[in-house]
Amino acid sequence: MWIVLIPLLPALAFAVMVPMSRRARTAARWLPLAAMSGSLLLSFAAFAKTWPGGAQEPVWRASTLLTTLGGAPLSVGMRLDPVTAVMLLVVTVVGVCVQVYSLGYMHRDARQGWYFAVLALFSAAMLLLVLAGDFLLLYMSWEVMGLCSYLLIGFWHEQDAPRRASIKAFLTTRVGDVGFAIGLAAMWSYAHSFDFTVVLQNTAWTVGAATLVSLGLLAGAMGKSAQVPLHVWLPDAMAGPTPASALIHAATMVAAGVYLVARALPLFHAAAPWVLVFVMFVGASTSAVGGILAMVQYDIKKVLAYSTISQLGYMFIALGAGSEVAALFHLTTHAFFKSLLFLGAGVIIHATHTQDIREMGGLGKTMPWTTGTFLFGALALSGVFPFSGFWSKDDILMTLWTQGTWYSLATLVVALVVAAITAFYMTRVAIRVFAGRACSLARETHLDMIVPMAVLAGITAVIGFASPAFAGFLGEVKGWPDLGMAIVGSLAATAGIGVGVWIYAFGGVDTQELRRRFPRVTAVVDNGFYFDLTYNRGLVAAFGWLAGVLARFDTSAIDGVVNGAARAWSASSRAMWEFDGSVVDGAVNGVGALVKRAGDRMRTMQAGRVQGYQRLGYAGLLAMITLAVLVPYIGVAAASGLALVALIVVGAIVVRGA
Amino acid sequence: MTVGPTAFMALAGVLFCIGLFGALTKKSAVMVLMSLELMTNAVNLNLVAISRFMTPASMAGQFAAAFNIVVAAAEIGLGLALVLALYRLRKTVELDRIDRLKG
Amino acid sequence: MPDSVAVVPFVILAALAVGGGAMMVLTRNVVHAAFWLLEVMMAVAGLFMLLSAGFLALIQMMVYAGAVSVLVLFTVMLTLRRREDAERSLDLSWSAGLIALGVFVAVGAAIASFVPPAVVAPAVTPGVAEFGRALFTERALPFEIASVVLLIALVGAVWWAGGDDR
Numbered sequence: 030m031w032i033v034l035i036p037l038l039p040a041l042a043f044a045v046m047v048p049m050s051r052r053a054r055t056a057a058r059w060l061p062l063a064a065m066s067g068s069l070l071l072s073f074a075a076f077a078k079t080w081p082g083g084a085q086e087p088v089w090r091a092s093t094l095l096t097t098l099g100g101a102p103l104s105v106g107m108r109l110d111p112v113t114a115v116m117l118l119v120v121t122v123v124g125v126c127v128q129v130y131s132l133g134y135m136h137r138d139a140r141q142g143w144y145f146a147v148l149a150l151f152s153a154a155m156l157l158l159v160l161a162g163d164f165l166l167l168y169m170s171w172e173v174m175g176l177c178s179y180l181l182i183g184f185w186h187e188q189d190a191p192r193r194a195s196i197k198a199f200l201t202t203r204v205g206d207v208g209f210a211i212g213l214a215a216m217w218s219y220a221h222s223f224d225f226t227v228v229l230q231n232t233a234w235t236v237g238a239a240t241l242v243s244l245g246l247l248a249g250a251m252g253k254s255a256q257v258p259l260h261v262w263l264p265d266a267m268a269g270p271t272p273a274s275a276l277i278h279a280a281t282m283v284a285a286g287v288y289l290v291a292r293a294l295p296l297f298h299a300a301a302p303w304v305l306v307f308v309m310f311v312g313a314s315t316s317a318v319g320g321i322l323a324m325v326q327y328d329i330k331k332v333l334a335y336s337t338i339s340q341l342g343y344m345f346i347a348l349g350a351g352s353e354v355a356a357l358f359h360l361t362t363h364a365f366f367k368s369l370l371f372l373g374a375g376v377i378i379h380a381t382h383t384q385d386i387r388e389m390g391g392l393g394k395t396m397p398w399t400t401g402t403f404l405f406g407a408l409a410l411s412g413v414f415p416f417s418g419f420w421s422k423d424d425i426l427m428t429l430w431t432q433g434t435w436y437s438l439a440t441l442v443v444a445l446v447v448a449a450i451t452a453f454y455m456t457r458v459a460i461r462v463f464a465g466r467a468c469s470l471a472r473e474t475h476l477d478m479i480v481p482m483a484v485l486a487g488i489t490a491v492i493g494f495a496s497p498a499f500a501g502f503l504g505e506v507k508g509w510p511d512l513g514m515a516i517v518g519s520l521a522a523t524a525g526i527g528v529g530v531w532i533y534a535f536g537g538v539d540t541q542e543l544r545r546r547f548p549r550v551t552a553v554v555d556n557g558f559y560f561d562l563t564y565n566r567g568l569v570a571a572f573g574w575l576a577g578v579l580a581r582f583d584t585s586a587i588d589g590v591v592n593g594a595a596r597a598w599s600a601s602s603r604a605m606w607e608f609d610g611s612v613v614d615g616a617v618n619g620v621g622a623l624v625k626r627a628g629d630r631m632r633t634m635q636a637g638r639v640q641g642y643q644r645l646g647y648a649g650l651l652a653m654i655t656l657a658v659l660v661p662y663i664g665v666a667a668a669s670g671l672a673l674v675a676l677i678v679v680g681a682i683v684v685r686g687a
Numbered sequence: 688m689t690v691g692p693t694a695f696m697a698l699a700g701v702l703f704c705i706g707l708f709g710a711l712t713k714k715s716a717v718m719v720l721m722s723l724e725l726m727t728n729a730v731n732l733n734l735v736a737i738s739r740f741m742t743p744a745s746m747a748g749q750f751a752a753a754f755n756i757v758v759a760a761a762e763i764g765l766g767l768a769l770v771l772a773l774y775r776l777r778k779t780v781e782l783d784r785i786d787r788l789k790g
Numbered sequence: 791m792p793d794s795v796a797v798v799p800f801v802i803l804a805a806l807a808v809g810g811g812a813m814m815v816l817t818r819n820v821v822h823a824a825f826w827l828l829e830v831m832m833a834v835a836g837l838f839m840l841l842s843a844g845f846l847a848l849i850q851m852m853v854y855a856g857a858v859s860v861l862v863l864f865t866v867m868l869t870l871r872r873r874e875d876a877e878r879s880l881d882l883s884w885s886a887g888l889i890a891l892g893v894f895v896a897v898g899a900a901i902a903s904f905v906p907p908a909v910v911a912p913a914v915t916p917g918v919a920e921f922g923r924a925l926f927t928e929r930a931l932p933f934e935i936a937s938v939v940l941l942i943a944l945v946g947a948v949w950w951a952g953g954d955d956r
Binding site: 690692693697707709711717718720722724725735736739740744750752756760761763764765767769770774 | 797798845879893
């Protein structure tokens with residue numbers, strides 16, 4: 030039962046901190062760190078309990094019955110199996126590092142206590158997510174994470190950009206989550222269970238049902254993991270505090286989508302074959318879009334954000350190829366090196382007081398520790414031997430190669446190009462930031478922020494060698510990487526680095542000149558392939574238009590209709606005036622005035638008076654009661670007609686009375 | 688001659704509807720709160736009466752009514768405090784002058 | 791414990807309650823309305839007595855007749871600047887009347903279709919002692935929760951009604 034404590038400790042830290050005053054919360058900011066450290070130790074114990082792994086069956090499970098739904102028991106439960114054990118370690122290690130780092134990073138912020146509390150809640154939700162033994166609990170913690178993400182992106186909510194970014198993130202992921210919820214409903218109606226074992230192993234899925242459910246889950250995963258076309262929130266999410274970006278928007282939460290699909294992969298195999306191809310296509314396009322956009326960003330955090338999108342696309346490629354081991358291994362390595370990069374970026378931003386890499390330079394001399402650790406992360410991300418990224422990328426490339434279908438080979442080409450692009454933009458960032466003219470203001474940061482980065486850098490350097498052990502632990506036999514693929518992958522990385530060095534260190538190409546010469550390409554990449562613009566023009570504008578129409582209808586359209594009617598009538602009456610003078614004219618004006626008065630009255634429905642709303646509410650209640658009472662006697666259509674008439678009558682009287 | 692639960696229910700219904708009428712019409716926030724109290728009282732009467740005739744031994748309705756009185760007392764206290772705060776802010780307790788919700 | 795109650799006290803108390811409620815809604819003076827509300831409360835307390843709910847009648851008197859009426863009168867006093875402000879328009883409205891009537895028709899229809907089940911009345915009427923025993927044993931948790939609710943409401947009321955200097 031002690032496994033329950035792993036998510037419970039940070040949750041308790043959050044619960045303790047919520048009712049505190051701002052000052053007390055600031056004083057208690059070490060509390061989440063203590064809780065996370067406890068979770069870390071327990072995660073090691075859970076790992077040991079799972080050792081040596083290999084089996085798919087959970088080594089521990091617990092569930093509690095909530096209710097029975099349509100005759101089937103609805104229970105939520107937790108389980109511990111090798112995948113969970115690995116994810117627990119990833120989350121707690123990165124979480125503790127980020128907590129330690131945040132103590133230094135946030136120490137001047139007046140509201141830092143709230144930041145730490147939300148970070149604790151987030152950790153609890155993420156740990157619960159990986160421990161969940163069924164899709165329902167997973168979905169619940171998934172949504173709690175979404176809430177924390179929203180709160181942390183909008184942490185500096187007194188500024189405009191974080192506030193907008195938080196709402197954007199919330200709404201965009203919501204689009205995917207609707208798909209998730211539909212998928213869950215379909216899952217329940219077919220399998221009558223949410224339990225992993227029941228759903229994934231003991232249910233004989235038909236192709237159609239499995240397709241529906243897996244597409245729903247995929248939609249949720251695409252929203253959470255920022256896959257094209259739902260990736261637009263992640264770059265904006267960088268408005269939040271950098272350590273939060275490191276934990277949530279690089280290492281853990283955005284990887285939850287990958288985790289979900291990896292968990293549900295048997296379902297994807299049962300679905301129509303094109304579903305997995307679609308997953309691969311989504312991953313390939315995401316990695317390409319993310320990589321290309323990362324090349325042209327000047328904001329260091331945006332580079333890393335697009336890079337995260339690109340790497341998540343990589344994981345989806347692996348999932349599409351049907352290898353959850355490769356995807357999860359890349360998830361693991363990526364969590365370490367990308368959070369390392371974000372932490373480094375945070376230090377750099379603090380030191381230089383800018384996020385624009387054009388205004389940085391020469392930090393290599395003044396900030397040796399930050400430079401060293403950041404370069405570790407950059408090399409890992411670029412896929413350079415022996416850093417961790419090399420191994421996990423190689424896994425994915427090899428999976429694609431062994432699958433051998435035409436689309437997997439096409440994806441392999443895309444993946445290699447993206448690998449080169451990745452190496453290129455990391456070289457660009459590294460040279461711009463660390464080389465060149467020294468920036469006099471920058472100074473090395475304190476030890477409490479260096480240590481977490483050093484820890485992550487150490488892990489990044491060595492964890493790649495665990496590749497076969499990792500696969501074995503998850504129950505797949507895999508040897509050391511194939512030499513040919515390793516050479517091809519390394520060549521791609523080397524090519525990217527070489528081009529980067531040539532352009533940015535030796536000035537081989539004037540990038541501004543390039544921008545000038547290809548204005549159209551520049552416009553496309555500067556606008557992020559027009560995703561945001563399309564959404565704004567299409568969806569947001571459509572909703573805005575609809576809202577505007579309704580608002581006009583509310584305030585002026587009725588008046589307009591009235592006036593228009595009156596004017597039309599009076600125009601025609603003026604024509605008829607010559608025939609029968611004032612009789613018709615009077616009638617017309619009477620009608621016009623009547624309708625105009627009705628319009629004025631209707632306007633008062635929106636007068637903002639609470640009793641008017643109260644009356645309408647009661648009128649609606651009465652209409653519903655009428656409906657409920659009358660339906661058995663006279664049928665749905667007649668009863669709803671009557672109820673509507675009653676509602677209109679009462680509403681009209683309400684308007685008159687108001 | 689005696690009466691059963693139906694008479695009490697009808698009485699409670701009448702009281703409730705009088706209170707509802709007051710809550711819907713009165714322009715003074717204090718009057719609205721008083722009408723709400725009348726509605727609460729009608730509910731309490733109903734609870735006690737039904738409990739008296741249906742489950743006389745367990746007194747379930749009496750407990751519900753007691754807690755309802757607690758909630759109603761809290762509500763009227765908060766409501767009147769709000770009215771006072773509103774009065775300080777807007778110098779009026781007329782509900783039809785308070786139309787910040789206007790769309 | 792008899793299975794029904796005497797009709798004469800019921801009719802008297804019911805008339806007092808309904809009449810007081812109607813007067814409360816129909817009077818022009820807010821202070822008068824507060825006193826009519828007080829009268830309704832006391833009539834309801836009498837009805838509680840009639841229903842052998844002595845303890846409830848007691849707290850009805852103490853909470854409503856005692857505390858709430860005073861609170862209402864104080865609020866009226868604090869929000870009226872002149873004596874004449876207590877006189878108000880009647881604010882009658884057709885739509886509200888129609889809605890209240892509709893609710894009453896719905897409730898009346900439900901009551902009309904209600905058939906009281908046969909219940910065996912206990913030999914002894916449970917009194918205040920039984921009520922108190924149950925309140926502190928099997929219903930202790932809701933009792934404590936109610937006290938917390940009251941405390942929070944107290945703090946909230948002080949906060950809202952408190953001075954301008956925050």
